[in-house]
Amino acid sequence: MLADLSFDEIKDYVKRMGLPTFRGEQIFDAIYSGKTLDEISNLPQALKDIIKDDYPSYKLLKKFESKDGTKKYIVEFADKNIVECVLMKYKYGYTICISTQVGCRMGCKFCASTLHGLARNLSAGEMLGQIFLVNRDLGGSRKNRQITNVVLMGSGEPLDNFDNVVKFIELISSNRGLGISQRNISLSTCGLVPQIYKLLEKDFNISLTISLHATTDEKRREIMPIANRYKIDEIIKACKDYYNKTGRRVYFEYTLIKDVNDGEDDVKRLAKLLKGYNFHVNIIPLNVVKERNLKATTRLAAYKFADELKALGISATVRRTMGEDIEGACGQLRNKILSSQD
Numbered sequence: 110m111l112a113d114l115s116f117d118e119i120k121d122y123v124k125r126m127g128l129p130t131f132r133g134e135q136i137f138d139a140i141y142s143g144k145t146l147d148e149i150s151n152l153p154q155a156l157k158d159i160i161k162d163d164y165p166s167y168k169l170l171k172k173f174e175s176k177d178g179t180k181k182y183i184v185e186f187a188d189k190n191i192v193e194c195v196l197m198k199y200k201y202g203y204t205i206c207i208s209t210q211v212g213c214r215m216g217c218k219f220c221a222s223t224l225h226g227l228a229r230n231l232s233a234g235e236m237l238g239q240i241f242l243v244n245r246d247l248g249g250s251r252k253n254r255q256i257t258n259v260v261l262m263g264s265g266e267p268l269d270n271f272d273n274v275v276k277f278i279e280l281i282s283s284n285r286g287l288g289i290s291q292r293n294i295s296l297s298t299c300g301l302v303p304q305i306y307k308l309l310e311k312d313f314n315i316s317l318t319i320s321l322h323a324t325t326d327e328k329r330r331e332i333m334p335i336a337n338r339y340k341i342d343e344i345i346k347a348c349k350d351y352y353n354k355t356g357r358r359v360y361f362e363y364t365l366i367k368d369v370n371d372g373e374d375d376v377k378r379l380a381k382l383l384k385g386y387n388f389h390v391n392i393i394p395l396n397v398v399k400e401r402n403l404k405a406t407t408r409l410a411a412y413k414f415a416d417e418l419k420a421l422g423i424s425a426t427v428r429r430t431m432g433e434d435i436e437g438a439c440g441q442l443r444n445k446i447l448s449s450q451d
């Protein structure tokens with residue numbers, strides 16, 4: 110699929126067809142502007158016929174708009190698999206939260222994306238496609254980019270789809286493409302320690318976010334199966350190494366689940382784990398997933414949790430929940446094709 114290729118690779122593609130370079134530029138521009146093949150006006154039909162099987166056929170299937178302005182888009186790929194992505198408007202511009210896999214195999218107990226396991230990985234071009242289509246929906250194009258920030262926090266575990274995610278980061282931040290600065294890209298992981306080190310070797314300038322959600326390994330194992338593989342101490346060590354090498358602040362997501370991880374002891378242990386480094390904690394009151402029997406800590410209690418953390422010297426904020434009424438908030442994205450009851 111052509112969206113998986115870089116600018117130079119697309120130029121090679123047209124060269125091998127015996128066509129001039131500018132055809133490659135036209136195709137590249139059209140892909141990055143989110144156009145369908147039919148919508149391209151400057152390519153001869155004969156050429157369109159030749160490239161039609163390689164040209165991206167992903168499309169926006171549906172759009173939901175939340176009362177708070179957040180939008181959720183359903184994107185369908187060539188094989189009819191679908192994913193969701195979410196667009197949030199902030200003062201500085203638009204942030205898009207994209208999916209990296211159809212479903213997820215991490216099995217976190219509080220998250221809807223993993224309810225039916227992993228269907229498949231997304232290719233780099235399928236991750237890009239979510240951005241191209243939404244950028245287009247906002248009236249943007251390659252040259253007139255509306256989206257400023259990208260977070261890899263939709264369905265899927267990005268580090269479980271390592272090579273495609275790396276390629277995606279290279280392509281999206283390339284100046285010939287949309288040119289989104291790596292500083293404005295954030296990757297969220299449940300903590301695959303060896304892959305964090307592999308990521309470090311790539312010398313990217315992206316932000317790293319860790320989904321921590323517990324302060325003891327025992328508790329973490331209850332809600333996140335990945336905790337059977339990696340200990341909290343190993344994750345924190347990897348984050349310290351990440352910070353030491355990149356100089357970039359590491360973020361921690363801590364979803365408060367009533368009577369599970371929101372106690373006084375948790376505040377103290379969390380502060381002890383994170384103290385002394387340029388780390389920041391995002392506290393998120395659990396977004397309820399109807400299949401799961403977990404309850405949210407109240408917002409008031411979340412503010413108290415954050416205040417206590419701050420009093421212990423840890424930078425923390427309670428995340429504003431966006432798009433909850435359209436099931437677009439953290440952990441609410443799901444693969445609807447697999448769950449036919451939806």
Ligand code: SAH
Pocket residue numbers: 215217219220221261262263264265266267297298299300318319320321362364393394395396397398439440441
């Ligand atoms: N697999 C990656 C990215 C996807 S999840 C990861 O684990 O980080 C994005 C964030 O939403 C993670 O921090 C995840 O733990 C959190 N999340 C999942 N389900 C949630 C829920 N029901 N309520 C609040 N946050 C949730």
